[in-house]
Amino acid sequence: MLSPVILVPAVLNGLLTGAVYGLIALGLTLIYGVLHIINFAHGALLTAAMFAAFFAHRFLGLDPYLAAIGLTPLFFALGYSLQRFVIGPTAHGEDRNILLVTLGLAVVIENALLYAFGADTRTLNLDYAFNVVDLGIAFLALPRVIGLGVVLAVALALWLILSLTDTGKAIRAVAKEKLGAELSGIDVGHIYAVTFGLGTACLAIAACLLIPTYYVNPHIGNAFVLVAFTIVVLGGMGSVTGALVGGLFIGVVESLSGLYLGESLGQIGIFVMFILVLLLRPRGLFGERA
Amino acid sequence: MSHWSAQLTRRHLLQTTAVSAAAAVTGLVNAPALLRAQGSPVKLGVLHPVSGALSYSGQQGRLGATIAIEEINAAGGIKALGGAKIEAVLGDAQSTPEGGNAEVEKMNSANVAAIIGGYASSICLTASQTAARYDLPYVVDVGVADNIVTRGLKNTFRFGPGFGVIAKTALDNLVTINDQAGKPAKTAMIVHEDSLFGSGLAKLLNAQLPERDFQVLETIPHPTPTRDFNNVVLKIKAQNPDLVIPANYYNEYVLLARTMQQQRVRQKGIYSVLGGAASSYKFVKEFPEAAQYIMDCNHWFDPRNPKALALKKKVEDRGQFYTYEVFMNFSCVLLVADALERAGSAERAKIITALENSTFSGHVMPYGPTKFVNGQNQGAAPVNTQVLGNDIQVIFPQTFATAKPVFPMPRA
Numbered sequence: 001m002l003s004p005v006i007l008v009p010a011v012l013n014g015l016l017t018g019a020v021y022g023l024i025a026l027g028l029t030l031i032y033g034v035l036h037i038i039n040f041a042h043g044a045l046l047t048a049a050m051f052a053a054f055f056a057h058r059f060l061g062l063d064p065y066l067a068a069i070g071l072t073p074l075f076f077a078l079g080y081s082l083q084r085f086v087i088g089p090t091a092h093g094e095d096r097n098i099l100l101v102t103l104g105l106a107v108v109i110e111n112a113l114l115y116a117f118g119a120d121t122r123t124l125n126l127d128y129a130f131n132v133v134d135l136g137i138a139f140l141a142l143p144r145v146i147g148l149g150v151v152l153a154v155a156l157a158l159w160l161i162l163s164l165t166d167t168g169k170a171i172r173a174v175a176k177e178k179l180g181a182e183l184s185g186i187d188v189g190h191i192y193a194v195t196f197g198l199g200t201a202c203l204a205i206a207a208c209l210l211i212p213t214y215y216v217n218p219h220i221g222n223a224f225v226l227v228a229f230t231i232v233v234l235g236g237m238g239s240v241t242g243a244l245v246g247g248l249f250i251g252v253v254e255s256l257s258g259l260y261l262g263e264s265l266g267q268i269g270i271f272v273m274f275i276l277v278l279l280l281r282p283r284g285l286f287g288e289r290a
Numbered sequence: 291m292s293h294w295s296a297q298l299t300r301r302h303l304l305q306t307t308a309v310s311a312a313a314a315v316t317g318l319v320n321a322p323a324l325l326r327a328q329g330s331p332v333k334l335g336v337l338h339p340v341s342g343a344l345s346y347s348g349q350q351g352r353l354g355a356t357i358a359i360e361e362i363n364a365a366g367g368i369k370a371l372g373g374a375k376i377e378a379v380l381g382d383a384q385s386t387p388e389g390g391n392a393e394v395e396k397m398n399s400a401n402v403a404a405i406i407g408g409y410a411s412s413i414c415l416t417a418s419q420t421a422a423r424y425d426l427p428y429v430v431d432v433g434v435a436d437n438i439v440t441r442g443l444k445n446t447f448r449f450g451p452g453f454g455v456i457a458k459t460a461l462d463n464l465v466t467i468n469d470q471a472g473k474p475a476k477t478a479m480i481v482h483e484d485s486l487f488g489s490g491l492a493k494l495l496n497a498q499l500p501e502r503d504f505q506v507l508e509t510i511p512h513p514t515p516t517r518d519f520n521n522v523v524l525k526i527k528a529q530n531p532d533l534v535i536p537a538n539y540y541n542e543y544v545l546l547a548r549t550m551q552q553q554r555v556r557q558k559g560i561y562s563v564l565g566g567a568a569s570s571y572k573f574v575k576e577f578p579e580a581a582q583y584i585m586d587c588n589h590w591f592d593p594r595n596p597k598a599l600a601l602k603k604k605v606e607d608r609g610q611f612y613t614y615e616v617f618m619n620f621s622c623v624l625l626v627a628d629a630l631e632r633a634g635s636a637e638r639a640k641i642i643t644a645l646e647n648s649t650f651s652g653h654v655m656p657y658g659p660t661k662f663v664n665g666q667n668q669g670a671a672p673v674n675t676q677v678l679g680n681d682i683q684v685i686f687p688q689t690f691a692t693a694k695p696v697f698p699m700p701r702a
Contacts, residue, residue, distance in 0.1 A: 005528060255520075266521075
């Protein structure tokens with residue numbers, strides 16, 4: 001069972017799946033790092049993005065990769081408005097309220113999707129979904145390879161935004177010292193909303209990467225967001241590098257535990273990992289000391 | 291009070307209006323609620339998982355049942371009841387046993403005379419149990435788990451074959467096919483979904499394959515839905531069995547076959563028992579390369595029966611695929627209609643008695659006249675099919691085989 005013939009492809013597949021997990025976790029950790037809130041609506045927003053990508057293909061004939069170009073700004077705007085006009089005003093500065101508001105949003109979004117589209121599990125059949133990249137030692141599914149490439153590009157773009165642009169600098173300033181940033185004339189409300197928008201935009205891209213090989217139903221986001229929480233904790237709350245590395249690592253853990261424990265028990269590995277991290281290194285791999 | 295009282299109470303009006311409004315929305319029944327009391331149509335519960343993971347199969351089942359109801363009504367309804375029309379009360383089990391249960395409760399409140407359907411074993415098992423509490427006749431359309439008919443429920447009838455019969459036929463035919471080819475296959479791997487249907491079948495195969503000189507290398511369970519079969523296929527690649535035996539529903543079956551094709555894993559044969567997609571024209575049309583040479587032991591219509599072929603044409607003219615859910619449900623509705631004719635009543639107890647004594651032979655299956663013993667139709671049996679070219683051929687039994695088996699699979 002340890003022969004490289006299956007071990008190598010299993011690890012590679014895990015890395016590819018993990019990349020998309022990493023992107024979802026990236027959105028989550030970015031919002032946590034700046035706003036210091038756990039966004040419980042993350043999963044529901046991912047589901048919404050997956051439905052958007054699905055129907056963009058069904059009704060407009062848009063390839064999911066093309067749809068990403070339109071959906072990313074759309075979901076940025078959605079995230080921005082949610083924070084600016086719903087979460088921010090209702091929170092009244094209390095973290096506890098934010099928790100409840102995002103949880104409430106999740107319930108509303110999920111049920112709206114359930115009401116609109118029913119509980120059906122839907123899949124897209126794309127011609128290239130089963131094309132493979134032949135590495136000699138393994139055949140890798142083309143959409144997943146594309147996924148890895150896109151995730152790396154997005155991570156790089158995000159890093160450039162954060163380190164080079166004025167908005168990026170403002171985001172980092174708010175994350176480090178909110179009051180100081182406010183005193184230097186940074187519009188904290190705006191920066192919060194931009195960050196929330198960036199996190200949500202990551203979801204739109206992740207959704208477009210997932211939809212060619214995955215299925216969508218109104219509860220699908222939960223499966224991913226649980227994994228994303230684990231990654232964020234593993235990588236260190238608020239750490240962008242941690243989210244990516246954690247994502248890749250968790251992908252491999254899932255793939256290998258699926259291989260050795262069976263498909264029905266595949267996710268056990270992830271949650272064992274979650275508990276171990278909390279016990280042994282609560283600040284995560286790349287987290288700053290609290 | 292009889293079930294067919296013409297008395298119109300407020301609750302009754304609300305109830306029937308709601309039911310027919312729901313039916314009208316689905317576009318299948320549009321009789322105004324008030325007509326029911328005057329013409330006394332017979333309500334028939336049509337229960338399928340039309341949403342959720344099994345939605346494709348459920349919708350196909352509903353299609354078969356509604357075509358049968360349309361045909362019966364067009365031909366003058368139930369003659370013994372003064373030409374009463376059959377009115378479908380459609381239910382969605384949402385691919386879960388709980389969903390099925392809830393629908394049975396609703397159908398009972400809507401005063402249906404009988405229920406057909408269920409599709410998945412787990413749904414049939416609980417739905418028929420709930421129906422039994424109301425002495426409500428329940429005709430299982432597909433659900434093959436043996437314990438569906440061994441619980442001593444008087445109300446439950448299964449028109450199609452159960453696991454025991456299917457597995458025995460499948461294994462006997464597998465041995466014959468293998469012997470005829472010079473015994474190329476000695477080992478097998480079973481890939482099954484982890485609910486009642488797949489697990490039950492896997493257990494049975496694990497017990498019986500060794501008796502027939504096949505070694506089971508590994509048995510791999512997976513949940514429904516599963517959207518990634520890479521790990522499963524890697525395991526198949528590592529163990530390299532002669533045969534892969536999948537026991538799962540449509541989506542997963544297709545995905546498994548396509549992933550095997552993607553990973554260039556090609557065994558001597560894919561032989562399924564009740565393969566979710568192996569005997570499906572949809573699979574063959576959409577993914578002919580992945581489907582090629584797959585053998586299956588499954589429910590199949592009688593290819594010599596003109597009625598079966600007329601139904602095939604009708605379904606295909608509607609742009610749908612002629613899958614086993616369609617002709618199984620079509621036959622089940624005809625079976626209930628025949629029972630209604632002989633019972634001369636829509637009373638549940640009388641329908642149950644009529645079903646117990648059924649000798650119905652007007653169906654489209656290769657079963658011969660119906661004979662229920664403890665709720666199981668004795669003549670029910672599966673056939674063996676193989677995907678050859680762009681068609682599905684019957685390769686066993688000889689009496690209506692349309693092609694010879696191609697085994698082992700030619701190398702690509």
